[in-house]
Amino acid sequence: MPTYTPPLRDMQFVMHEVLKVVDELKQIPKHAEIDADTINAVLEEGGKFASEVIFPLNISGDAEGCTLDPKTHAVTTPKGFKEAYKTYVEGGWAALGCDPEFGGQGLPLVVNGMFYEMLNSANQAWTMYPGLTHGAYHALHTHGTPEQQQTYLHKMTSGEWTGTMCLTEPHCGTDLGLMRTKAEPQADGTYKITGNKIFISAGEHDMADNIIHLVLARLPDAPPGIKGVSLFIVPKFNVNKDGSLGSRNGIYCGGLEHKMGIKSNATAQIVMEDAIGTMVGQPNKGMQGMFVMMNSARLGVGNQSLGLTEVAFQNALAYAKDRIQMRSLTGPKAKDKPADPIIVHPDVRKMLLTAKAYAEGGRMLQAFCAMLLEKEHGHPDEKVRKDSGELVAMLTPIAKAFLTDNGHVATNACMQVFGGHGFIKEWGMEQFVRDNRINLIYEGTNTIQSLDLLGRKILGNNGATLKKFGKLIGKLVEEEGTNEKMSEFITPIAVLGEQMTKFTTEIGFKGFQNPDEVGAAAVDYLRVAGHLVFGYFFARMAQVALREIASGNADPFYLAKLQTARFYFAKLFPETATLMRTARAGSKVLMDTDAVFA
Incomplete structure (x- = not known):
């Protein structure tokens, strides 16, 4: 049986x-008014909940699955x-990073x-x-009307109600412009939603009193494609004006996916038949709310891995x-034993x-992004807010x-x-x-993330945001x-930082002539960028460790940190050289292959 010890020392x-x-x-x-003792105390208790309450359910839940x-x-x-x-809700964990206006504790995102x-x-x-629920909460907190926020956010903050994102459909995958779910306007200002959604994580379950589905659908007069998508709140149970639960809505689980993993999460096929919904935001502007959910979820998925x-x-060690x-x-080495x-x-x-190394670098990136989000939304200096928003958009x-x-x-x-x-x-x-x-x-598959990074976040502003990260380096x-003691960490990132400018310009020029060049290079490009980011963080970690020593x-924690950084730069970071070479190989060897697929 596996074990788990919360890595509180490294988090601190x-x-x-x-x-x-x-x-x-x-x-x-x-x-x-925040202080380190509060942060540490909260995470220590959070670690106990994780290791003592839900970790023992991991293997058994995988074996049993959902019914x-x-x-x-x-x-x-x-x-x-x-x-x-129930223990999670009673402990106040659902409200940890949520807005106090809706019953949240208002703790920093990095703690959550x-x-x-x-x-x-x-x-x-x-x-x-x-x-x-966090993704749905953020979408409503950003784009919901005051009435919608008062109706839903208190219960979602407390954890009494959960939330989902009902986006994709069997025929469209990530291409949400192909969506067919319909929303018919009603005289009372609500809409009747009819359609089918798939791959809806936590789409139906017995853990909370209500499930608040955020659903993408089309109005009758919606323009085609992604510009004709609207966002709606479609609760499992309709909510009365006094906040109590009303009638069962016309939304239900038509089937559960049989999956390779995450078997104890209900990945639901969701059916809507004249389900009552209310619009979030403006007609045909549903992607604005969707991207709030998606960006939150993308950082969350990185945190899952x-x-x-x-x-x-921990278990392999x-x-x-x-x-x-x-x-x-x-x-x-173990002379008293028959083998080592x-x-x-x-x-x-x-x-x-x-x-x-991948755990420690990933922890740094997640914490850094959380701090950028805090500064984007709460810092008094407008330039800091703007710069932080651009950086976190690139890093997401x-x-x-x-x-x-x-x-x-x-793994x-x-x-x-x-x-x-x-x-x-x-063994687990x-x-x-x-x-x-x-x-x-x-x-969004990792290829889509790569296209987003290279096409939108880098080439889309001629590398301006990448240059801002370059200034940190x-x-x-x-x-x-x-x-001299830092040279083994500083030299690699300084060299790669210089190479990235030429590398990006070259890919951008080729992409201007043939867009397939961006598609062919994007996955390799993201991985190079990832190593540049990790290299910067490992250099900063090594800097602190060397000063302490x-x-x-x-x-011994600091010596271990140095040894991990040395391994990273010696054995993992050099992957960038191969990646830049394969990215430069271009699209022809991929696209001029019709005979292969005939």
């Missing part, structure tokens, strides 16, 4: 020693899920993000029930220390270090795609550490691999450029 390092989040947050009026009653359309979640959710990392490590499928990378690493097999190539622990073997260490597809790709590499590597036992269910490793696999697909290079701090 990221927040307090590298990013100095308390100092940053104090510049934002609503967080002026649909075809007559009533009711879905029953695995044993213990409903009770765990760290808490959700631990939940994802403990049980990704369970975490998706409250997790999806971060959580699985961490828990997979424990196994590698205990499992004995063969002798070290440099001679016996497999952690003495170089390639086992490489697999473990890969997972550790990296956080989604780079972290989930890395999670795929890491597979950690399963490999177990050898044949990793393939066996009771194969479930981490299966659960992570969806993260590369939903909320330049500042660090200026600070540490003459420090120089001051006489003997805590």
Whole structure:
């Protein structure tokens, strides 16, 4: 059976020693009173909930799955899920980062993000029930009318009601312009929604009193394509004017998907037959609200893979220390045993270090993005708000795609550490691999994230936002450029930073002549950009560790941080050279291949 220990020490390092989040947050009026002790105390208790309440349900939930009653359309979640959710709500965890105006605790997003990392490590499928609610909450908080906010946000903040995103349909995948769900206006200002949605995570369950579906649909006179999409609130139970639950709405679960992973989350086929809905925002402007949900979800999906990378690493490390097999190539290390622990073997260490490096880099990126969001929405300086918004927009597809790709590499590597036992269910490793696999697909596949990064976020403004991130690297290079102890961390990011300018210009020029060139280069480009971002963060982490060691701090944590950074730059970061070469290979070898597919 697997185990899980919340990585509180590394979280504290990221927040307090590298990013100095308390100092940053104090510049934002609503967080002026926050302190490190409060943050640490909340996360310590959150870690207990994750490790003690929902982690023990992970394997059993995967084995049991969800059950649909075809007559009533009711879905029953695995044993213990409903009770765990009640504990979550009673503990106030649902309200952690929500607006106090609607009953939230108003804690910083970075705290909520760290808490959700631990939940994802403990049980990704369970975490998706409250997790999806956050996206719907943010959409209504941003675009809902005052009446809609008063009706729904208090209950969603408390966790009494959950939320979903009902976006895609069987025939359209991510191309939402092909959507067919219809919304017919009614005399009372409501709409009757009819259509079918698929792949709706947490779309039906028995854990909350009501489910608030945010549904994309078309008005009768809507223009074709994506410009004709509107957004609607369609609750499972209609809500009376006094806030009480009314009649059952015409929206129900028509089927549950049988999946590779996240089996204990109800991935529902949703059927709507004259379901009553109210519009969010303006007619045919539904994508504005949808993108609030999607951007929140994309950062959340990156956090899912971060959580699985961490828990997979912890269990692979424990196994590698205990499992004995063969002798070290440099001679016996455990002379009192018939064989050495497999952690003495170089390639086992490489697999473990890969997972550790991707977890620590991912944690930095998630925390950095959370702080950018805080500054975008709450900083008193308009320029800071603008710059933060541009940076987080650029980093969001990296956080989604780079972290989930890395999670795929890491969970597979950690399963490999177990050898044949990793393939066996009771060790839990194969479930981490299966659960992570969806993260590369939903909320926009990683190829779509790559096209978004290169086409919209980089080339769309001629690399202006990339240059802003480059200034962060330049500042660090200026600070540490003459420090010999930092050269092994500074030189690689300085070199790649310079290469990125030429690389981006070259891809952009070729894409201007032939758009397929952008499509051919985008996936490789995002991965190069991801390493540039991780390299910057590892250099900053190494900077702090070196200073602590120089001051006489003997805590082995700092030496471990340095050793992980050295591994990252030596073994993972050099992937960028190959990626730039394959990106430059162009589209011809991909598109001039009709004979292959004849």
